[in-house]
Amino acid sequence: MTNQFMNLLSLKTFSQSRYFHPMLLLASIAVGIVLRFSRLEAKPIWTDEFATIVFSLGNTFHSVPLDRSIAPDVLFQPLQPQLKDIGDAIERLFNESTHPPLYFAIAHLWLKLFAIQSKMVLLWASRTLSVLFGVATIPAMYGFAWLAFRSRVVAQLAAAMMAISPYSIFLAQEARHYTLATLFIVASLSFFVVTINYIEKRSPLPAWVGFSWVAVNSLGIATHYFFTLSLVIQGLVLSVIWIKNKINSPLANAPLIYWWRIVAVALGTLAGGLVWLPVWQNIHGSELTRWVYQDPLRNFLLPAIRLCLWANSMLSMLPVDIFSLPLWVVIVFGNIMIIYLIWIVRFSWRGWRWQIKQSNSSFTAKSLGGYVVSMLGLILVLNYGLGTDLTLAPRFQYIYFPVAIALFSYSISAYWMTATGQREFEDKIPLTQPLSPVMIVLLMGLMGGITIVGNFGYLQHERCDIVAKSIHNESQMPVLIASTHKHHGNTGRMMGIAWELNRLNQGTYHSSPLFLLAHNYQGLCKEAVCNDPNNDPGITLSETVAKLPRPLDVWVVNFHAPILIENQNCTSADARWRKVEGYRFRRYECR
Template identity: 30%
Template sequence: MYRYRPYLSLVGILILGTVLRFSQLEAKPVWLDEIITGLFSLGHSYENIPLDAVFPLAQFADIFTLNSTASCQKIAEMVATESTHPPLFFCLTHEWLSRVQGSWVWQARSLSALFGVGAIAAMYGLNRIAFSPQAGVMGAAVMAVSPFAVYLSQEARHYTLPMLLVILSLMGLIQIQKDLHHRGTIRPWVGISWVIVNTLGLYTHYFVLLAWVAELLTILALSLGKYLHPVSLGLQQQSSPAPTKGMVTWLNLGGYSLLPLLLYLPWLPTLHNHFNRPETDWFKPFEPSWVDSITPIFQTLAGWLVMVVAFPVENQPLWIVIPSAILMLLWSGYFLWSITPRIKALFTSPDTRLSGLILLFFTGVVLLEYLTIVYGVGKDITSAVRYHFIYYPGICALLGASLMMNPVGREETKPSAPVLSNPLAKSRFPILARAGGLPFGKPLARLRPDSPTLQSAASYLIPGFLIVGLISSVFVVSNWVFQKSYDPAGVAQQLNLEPTVPLVVVVGYENMQEVALGLSFALELDKIRPRNLPETGWAFMTRSPSYQSVWENLGSVSGLPPSAVNLWIIAPGLRQREYPPQLRLGDRLCNLDPSQYYRLGIPYQLYRCGKQEN
């Protein structure tokens, strides 16, 4: 029965992770990026959206219905020409939407949640191969209750799938290193699986390219370390392989490393075109200043923080923000103080050093790539916390393994050796305490069960980490944290200021991302404005070359009800003082209401239009 305990623990962790990821999956408002996911995955393109004309709000129901005739090839063509992403995730989502019942929002998010659950299981496999069954269970537990991982899993976007593929790729990387060390050769199924996973990742998200390059540099660094410092890395072999066999092995490794790029060649021209598209300009500061040179550092640190704790500090009253911020800082300080010696133990124990260095080097290289893009290319990809997903598996694996480490006290054993042991032996989590056996080989030392260090770790650090993570994840599910800068639900509530008055909403757009943003507002407005209310019209009007074209187009609107009308102008990039005091909406004059100007990430202004002029 003992050998099945890690799997029983994993089942419990998977159940917990599944509940967190699927809870209230449809409750959060759909935001800009999810609109893009839905549009392409349903088999539509921007051409299906009526532009430069007022149309009924109910017409959106036709846009967000499944086009069963769309093929993966057609979706890939639309993504290539109208988006800045690879096609695989959208093709998979289209197939999922055609097979799963429910609203398209729940369907799309459920696929991401499912990949998120798969990432928990994959993290167990990664840490089991890299360290031990105990570390595998703890790595899975870390990901299961991580607020960052729960947040990504509830987004209808391509974050959890590439994260899952990166975990599988790291698993293959560590297995390749173990094969080279213990066998002197790479088993074909390991190398081929690694190629397949990396290739799928490249066709899922462009950031996987950063992970792939980081893995290649990790292989190169380990190869150099094998010859320069083999003893310190634990890479020395009992006997050297025959020269011919060694040459074949390195040729195989080179082939496995470069084959994903060869398989990716058909999409490389599209990648080049996407990189230069204006949709990525939002990464650049709107008004550059010296602050932009240090902001990415703080944004990265904040990204690390919310991987383990996330309390409500966004758009909340001060009586919630201040205690939440204090608790987050206190917990992060205690956690950092407690985990540091265990991280040190991870890299000083011969049993865990090699795998720990592989994961650390991989994570460090990806971070250097991020900084290169930020400071070299001028695009701040740290500005959105979700983009830290690509190296999150490395951090999660290291945390899971480190939590299972205990530094050995001087009075307890011989002067060596931090070791991998079971710090949960006296914890309140008996399933985790019995989770696994010993690490690779016999440990150098074990802490006594009554060790003060062991009791401290078991009584506070690990249970506290899991409880804080669970509470944080509940905040994520309840939409108290990771809130979007654009608040579709809040905007819709304000647009519906007077439900009994006919309403026209006009969105000035310059690109299709702004159209998608307007669609997110429209979907939320459609939820709270029943069909039996007065007429509701919606329009996307181009603001090229300036908003003057929008004002002129408003004058040609027809088909309005004879009664008074509320007109909302959603105007990206327009300052409050730049709204005209009066506008013509068809055959009537509209006056600006100075008390009804808002900016929830984007400015919008109310105009009150009189009755139809005779």
């Protein structure tokens, strides 16, 4: 008992030191760095990462030949590290993709700092940029939470949760722009919180805050177009606050004393967004974005289920990868996750209710809570109203992720304050186990981070490693891997398989596999060649197989056309199509 009292006393004394909070924040940053850099180059690469690398280098996917068998070196031609001018990188991006250019321009300058001598170095360097932006989000979350709640306890918990969040680590370990977009979300919402504070004090917004806010918003749109959804919801929340003030305030009939600068910020942000209007008009009909548009009645409950899964991954995740683990392990950990999710909802709700009653930041907390609820509502409206399903990909949830972490930290900080005797909680935690609920949350978050590092979660976009392992283990003869082609996303999926095969083979494979991208011309152009029946992917595959020596294994991957090789003594070795995340494949044996 005496030792426990002395430990608490020493902790309290150290916590009053001016070095305590900086050191605690540095500890969170250090943990975040270790988790994000762990096994960075070992994670399977997927289509969009190839797009980042290719466009950042200023290269093009059009250099890959279509409608004929090619070797892996030819397939990897777009990855040649011959850095061109930054203008070439932006031009390639606009010609072949649908993304804004800011991150790709930064990545172009970043890759120039490396002496790239191999594809693995190229991958590591590309992912490192995303990692650095992800690490920067940790202190940014500390600042955002402190601005919102004026509590170092909440700020430290928010930084710690961001450091170990499985979702945050998942975003950081990919060569994509989502960590930079998240950083801009945090910055924009920080100005949003500052504005709410000025509204609460009935003071006009300083000009420098307005100009900075417009700049951050414009840069956020130039990083990812879904950033505009955050701006829409910020505007919605501020409009609700204005209406309430108009109804309840004694100044209801007065002019817009402190609102005109907020309106100026909105107009400046609108101007920064309208620059991209011509690009947005072309995105809806693009083949690259067509997968987002779904029939909302086809799988009515799936969007809500996916939202729950993505939200859970922001706090914790246990190994539940059905492709890498035994079924009984997946079932056990899955049940633990369900129990933990139920507990964490009740646990945080109690803390939220107490904080709203007791803290001085309830107005800001309610505003941020309105932001999250409105964002989730907007996502569901887009799905069920417009058939645009943003729940299909976990990466799109970055638009509310930082606020969810901040509000969760705000809620559980009530338990920390109770255990340390700072405030009185209506349902007291037994002081024989001080801080135990918060420690459970942090431990589960850390386990989730380790799960992501080991690639045992459910956030993977494409499992090219599973396909490559099947090909490597089952084929003992020359291999042709064939896929239909419409855009560079199909090329990237084939490159992922080739990448993982190269990793597995390590130069010892009995023969180099060949690849075929059979272009699907139907509906893509009006020239006579596109209407030629001989330019059918199924015929292209048949003609290619006829030219290759036997025996031969033909792996058809994501092949959306008739497979016309049975008449060439090729028989299916699989009773049905195999499916993993991002791939649908089947093996044929040609004797």
